[in-house]
Amino acid sequence: MxxxxxxxxxxxxxxxxxxxxxxxxxxxxxxxxxxxxxxxxxxxxxxxxxxxxxxxxxxxxxxxxxxxxxxxxxxxxxxxxxxxxYRSTLNSPVYEDYVDYQNELSAGEDCDRVEYEQYVKIVKDAIRRLPSTQQRVITLSRFSQLSNKEIAERLSLSEQTVKNQLSVGLKTLRELLAKVLVLSVAGLILNIVNRWL
Structure with missing residues (x-):
């Protein structure tokens, strides 16, 4: 051919x-x-x-x-x-976010990548900056993979409150992570540069 x-x-x-x-x-x-x-x-x-x-x-x-x-x-x-x-062995929503993050980094070939364990730590640290209800709702949703109904029952909240807290919390979390991950990658690059000096 x-x-x-x-x-x-x-x-x-x-x-x-x-x-x-x-x-x-x-x-x-x-x-x-x-x-x-x-x-x-x-x-x-x-x-x-x-x-x-x-x-x-x-x-x-x-x-x-x-x-x-x-x-x-x-x-x-x-x-x-x-x-x-990895759905059965890793926390799928967090891993999916991590894969998306890595794919976005691929566009910038020179960027250092954040390993999965470090990524999870960054996500958990960012979650701790949220109000307590949002922390609990996001943790139960993303790490325990509970439905809004299950979260509502567990936290004695209405499903609508859970939905609202999840929506607002995830929006804030995305904004926090955008800043933290940029700083984290910048910090990794700075560490490498410092080792060269």
Whole structure:
């Protein structure tokens, strides 16, 4: 097969070409594997996720809307597979936020990354700055993964109060985290620079 643009491969994939699928696999598999290993810290788990991503691509080939590139589609599927793989062992909403944070940092290639444990510590420290009701509601929602109804029952509040406190608390928390994470990354960079002096 002659060298083709990705848009041609996508068109052929939609028509069921296994050769196009193989070429797309070769184009993306190693990048997806590196992405997944970064989060799973396990090559075996990452390989399994990458295989699942390509099975999903093949199974949905006829309904693919992308025409020029599959980059964002494949990395989005990978992100969701990574989060699902950790749903039972890690605190999923916090881990999902962490993966989103890491993806945003990827845009700035020179930024140091904050490891997951450090990220959780930063989140918990930021939560402690909120009013006590918001602290309890967010902790029960994000760390214990309780529904608004369960939180209302546990804290003797109305569901609407829980919903309001969660909404206001998460908005404030996002603002706090934006500042803290920027400072944290800046602090990491400053520490590296200081070691050079």
């Amino acid at each position: 002659t060298l083709q643009g990705e848009h041609t491969l996508i068109a052929e994939l939609k028509r069921g070409s296994k050769e196009a699928f193989d070429r797309i696999y070769k184009l993306y598999a190693s990048r997806l594997l590196a992405y997944c290993v970064h989060y799973t810290k396990s090559r075996e788990d990452a390989e399994e996720i990458v295989q699942d991503v390509f099975v999903a691509l093949w199974n949905s080939r006829e309904t693919i809307r992308q025409e020029e590139t599959l980059h964002s589609l494949l990395f989005t599927i990978s992100k969701h597979r990574v989060i699902n793989a």
